[in-house]
Structure formats: structure tokens, C-alpha cells
Amino acid sequence: MTWREYVQKTVNKKPHELLMRATGLVESTGPKRALDLGAGALGDSKYLASKGYEVTAVDSEESIKYLAPGTPNLDVIVSPMENFAPDGEYDLVNAQYALPFIPKERFWNVLATAAGSLKESGIFCATFFGPEDEWHNDPMLTFVSKSELEEKLSTYNLNVLYNEEEKGLGKIAAGGNKFWHVFHVIARKHT
């Protein structure tokens, strides 16, 4: 399945619960900025925009730019995450089922840049794939153990507030099931 097909299939997908939980932890009171990496069909981005965030959505799949024309507070950037240079700082960085699709040689740099783009006390909210995931033999994807992940997050000044490990059979957008091993992480930036 191509990313274009994935985006078409998920166009009516609701925002992720992890993201809704994460927005409740954002402390800033003034105007808020959010970055959505690997934004896909923009469900999370539109949710954040509806909550008053000024949102930058980044995804390499070109068709996403036609999904939300004129949506207030939503800037859609078609680019690989690896090439995106954040301008300024964000109150919230979201990356749902997106970072694992970056090969390992570029993965930690993208994560470091994402963490570096957060304001102090900003919230990072992302999913990662664990080593027991059914796709773990795909060399284009990145899988991380819980300890490796938490150690790296701490080197990027991210304090883990929540890390739920999910293991089990579940649906894939292309149809059918696979065995998922996923970490659902919320962390807060500190100095």
C-alpha cells in the first residue's frame, strides 16, 4: 500500500487518544504552536487547529496538501521529516505512527530535532515500534526497545510522563491484521 492510498483510506480517522491526553498536559496559556510530524490525513492536525493551536503539519505524501485547504491555523508542508527545519519552538510535538518509518541511520537525528524544537515544559507525544513487532525485519523501519527509547529521550531532555506498551494482533490500514508492538509515549521537555 502506498502512503497516498493510506491517506485516502484514513481521511475520516479520528484524532489519536494519546494526542487528546497530551493536549491536557500542555501548560502554556497564551497562543500555542504545535508540530505534527508524519501527519497523514491530518486528523490530528485538524484536531489541534480546532483547539486553537497554530499547527504545522509535515508529511512527505504530496496529496495531503489538498485535504485541508483554507483551514485556519493549519500550515501543511510536504517534505520528508528528515529535511524539515523547525522555525521557532512548539508547545506540542506530535508524531503518531510516523517516526518508525524513518530508517535507523536518520531516526535519532529526527527525534533529536523534534525534541530540540520544543519549548521548555513543552509536550512530546509519539508512537514507536518495539522489537517484537511483526514488521521488525524490514530494514527501512526503526524498532526500539523500551530501555533504549527512554534512555535516548532523557538525553534529549525529555522526561517520560507516560509510556504504554501495546502488544497484540490488530488491524492494518491495508486490510487484515498484524502483530503490533508499540510504545505510546508522552514526555515533557525540561532544561
Ligand SMILES: C[S@@+](CC[C@H](N)C(=O)[O-])C[C@H]1O[C@@H](n2cnc3c(N)ncnc32)[C@H](O)[C@@H]1O
Ligand atoms: C502510518 S502513517 C501515520 C499518519 C498519521 N500520523 C496517523 O496516525 O494517521 C505514516 C505517515 O508518515 C508519512 N511518512 C513516512 N515517511 C516519512 C518521512 N520520511 N517524512 C515525512 N513523512 C513520512 C507517510 O506519508 C504517512 O502519511
